[in-house]
Amino acid sequence: MAEGVFITFEGIDGVGKSTQAVHLCSVLESLGHLTLHTREPGGTRIGAEIRRILLDPSLQELQPQTEILLYAADRAQHAAQVIQPALADGRIVVCERFIDSSLAYQGFGLGWDRAAIARINSWAVNGLAPRLTIYLDQEPQHALKRAGQDRIEQRTLAYYQRVRSGFLQMAREDSARYVVVDAGGTIAEVSQRILDTVQRRLTQ
Numbered sequence: 434m435a436e437g438v439f440i441t442f443e444g445i446d447g448v449g450k451s452t453q454a455v456h457l458c459s460v461l462e463s464l465g466h467l468t469l470h471t472r473e474p475g476g477t478r479i480g481a482e483i484r485r486i487l488l489d490p491s492l493q494e495l496q497p498q499t500e501i502l503l504y505a506a507d508r509a510q511h512a513a514q515v516i517q518p519a520l521a522d523g524r525i526v527v528c529e530r531f532i533d534s535s536l537a538y539q540g541f542g543l544g545w546d547r548a549a550i551a552r553i554n555s556w557a558v559n560g561l562a563p564r565l566t567i568y569l570d571q572e573p574q575h576a577l578k579r580a581g582q583d584r585i586e587q588r589t590l591a592y593y594q595r596v597r598s599g600f601l602q603m604a605r606e607d608s609a610r611y612v613v614v615d616a617g618g619t620i621a622e623v624s625q626r627i628l629d630t631v632q633r634r635l636t637q
């Protein structure tokens with residue numbers, strides 16, 4: 434049985450991950466590959482229950498550590514029930530967000546212990562790691578406008594700038610897995626950059 438390929442898209446809110454993931458899958462399908470497009474939260478039944486807790490505004494007492502663990506728990510279900518079976522089936526799995534999002538948002542963005550986040554998550558997914566991570570890079574001001582946030586507070590902007598520089602640091606530290614793609618320009622221009630990268634990296 435052929436082993437599939439695990440590709441993740443990362444990047445701040447509104448940068449174009451969903452748009453580009455859908456497009457990449459349709460191009461790969463047209464080239465004869467079997468693909469699976471998925472995203473976090475992982476669309477499992479247990480993941481939906483976890484999501485409900487994460488989004489419930491009445492649960493004010495939710496601790497940041499609990500939040501980190503809940504994201505890891507959702508990821509554990511998603512990896513075991515969705516990603517691993519598709520990889521075992523020989524598919525190219527294109528997933529929006531994975532462990533790097535927890536490292537960028539809770540680690541670099543909010544200052545929680547990155548080594549702990551990495552260890553907890555890696556354990557949660559049985560060591561599953563992407564072969565290629567496409568980081569879509571753009572100034573937060575531009576990406577957040579795409580995400581529909583017109584009025585962005587300075588505090589929010591500073592937070593997203595930490596998240597962005599965290600992603601860029603991770604990309605520098607793991608250049609064998611990561612590729613930084615400029616998310617500026619038209620959807621077609623960004624898709625072409627992504628396709629060039631995927632073809633170059635996956636034929637190496």
Ligand SMILES: Nc1ncnc2c1ncn2[C@@H]1O[C@H](COP(=O)(O)OP(=O)(O)OP(=O)(O)O)[C@@H](O)[C@H]1O
Pocket residue numbers: 444445446447448449450451452453579580616617618619620621623
């Ligand atoms: N290159 C682009 N130029 C202009 N608009 C774009 C571009 N890419 C995506 N968009 C638009 O920006 C919006 C956000 O894009 P998308 O939903 O793909 O981002 P995302 O990274 O998945 O966001 P989120 O993190 O919120 O899931 C959508 O309306 C999309 O059509």
Ligand SMILES: [Mg+2]
Pocket residue numbers: 450451452529
């Ligand atoms: Mg999206």
